[in-house]
Amino acid sequence: MNDINARIISALKEVLKEKYDLDAPAGILTVEIPKDPKMGDYSSTCAMRLAKTLHQNPKMIAETIAEGLREKLPDAETIEIAGPGFINFRMKKSALASVINTILDAGAKYGHNNSGEGKKILVEWVSANPTGELHCGHARNAAWGDSICRLLEASGWDVLREYYVNDAGNQIVMLGESLIARYFEYFGKEYPLPPDGYHAQDVKDIAVSIAEAEGDRWLDADPKERLAYFMAEGKNRELKKIDADLKLYGVRIDSWIHETLFYENDKARIKAVLKRMDDLGLTYEKDGALWFKSTEYGDDKDRVLKKSDGTLSYMTPDIANHVYKVERGYPLLVDLWGADHHSYVIRMKAALKALGYPADTLQVDLIQMVRMVEDGVEVKMSKRTGNAITIRELCEDVGVDAARWFFVSKDVATHMDFDMKLARTRSNDNPVYYAQYAYTRMFNILHKEGTPEFRREDSYDLLTDPHETEMLKLIAEFPKTVAESAKNRTPNRMCNFCQQLAREFHSYYNSCRVSDPQNPELTNQRLGLISAVMITMKNALDLIGVSAPEKM
């Protein structure tokens, strides 16, 4: 065990057992870095938290604990009581610096932790309809979800990254019809383009590409066959583009689940779910439609499962979709939806609850709207195409790193203005480059001509500068920060971490010289520190899909 946090906590545990014969429940024994370094390197609030359980003054508890700790924690230089019952620790410098070798050993895996304990979790996000290109509204969802997956994976969860393809509804028929119209147009023939069809350029492009590949053989084909062909071909080509754009954006999807899957074999999966609901007495018929008694599970009105015309409402195959996730062995489900779907959350949770799944099986994070802004005014359309700005255009314009950083750095629960101009600027106005520049600077130090090769040491006892202490504490916190960001699904905390680490480093850089020929021992230890900070920074940036450049 080489983690200071863990060592303090296990010492606290021992002392509580010894002095109070108490097995402290989880969540009570926590160690934090106080805001003000004057208070100490680390701090625990456990005495105050235990005051009620032990029926004692928190200050007295703190005294008793501190007394016991002085023998059990040789890494601590001083242990003091402050305020209403804080226990403050100042650690020996060599103890703080021991994290350097931990990081050098872990390398790209530093920060990884097992807080997820191998549990299975299925994250469904993006899930845009395959009827057009991904636009910047999807970009916030895509970046956030991908970062959540990265955090969960780094925290020992068994994650399945899934995209639900809505390919069974009327919109795919419209896509097919729109493509046929453009296909006819290509050959100079007439075919009505439906008013609520898809008029965007990319639909035209697909039609032209089909025409070039297939020739005019579909002009006189059987209309039913033709529509089926154009629907399938259109969907596949749109999905290929979506996949390519997501890859460009650094987003990986492992599993594409098509809505039509649930219609296969005469709707076998949907019928099974409807039967289950019927058997549980959750449905009734009214006005020729089949209803789900969702009000009994917290909804404000009952919902239609099967419309009076015999077709299914959107929700019905989606219930089958969620059931299928659990059936594949994923007891925990996360969905990322646009905030305009918030009423749908209650509905889907009600359905799963009614089917007998635990209440917290499904967790939905709602993503608030994004407005693209330039010079203070909203930009609705791309200047180039006249359509909504696509994710691809965004990547080409501001860059993947800036786009992802901007979307991930802000909590999705709040409305966001994406400042195109700011994201584009390569200057100190732009927070992405602040963190990346710190990495580049560190790389330069290590690879500068004349910098000696770093030799690993057993102890780094010369790193006593306050800046060095702060950086050591910060990088030692990294695995804990990753675990908490994963648990709470708050990748924006990774941005804060990067920024904080960059700030500490830049400050250090300006006040201490790393490479000093007059002092080879100190130089070597500082090179060790820089190597460790670099690894941490790179790993942190990677968790939000931002690159760590060696040159800028």
Place this chain on the structure above:
RNA sequence: GCGCCCGUGGCGCAAUUGGAUAGCGCAUCUGAUUCCGAAUCAGAAGGUUGUGGGUUCGAUUCCCGUCGGGCGCGCCA
């Protein structure tokens, strides 16, 4: 009308999930490069956390009311 989300210096965001004197960036002002890249740093100024109550050792965080902004209230998807 009902429901959900948000409200933190001029602007954009944090706050270790209920902890100590509420932090950071931009903008403003004053300084720092013969020295590892100035896409940098040091310092100053800027706050009754929308507002009124409540819960307790302690509230930006939890509860109730209220004001302001956004979204949603289909046999659409």
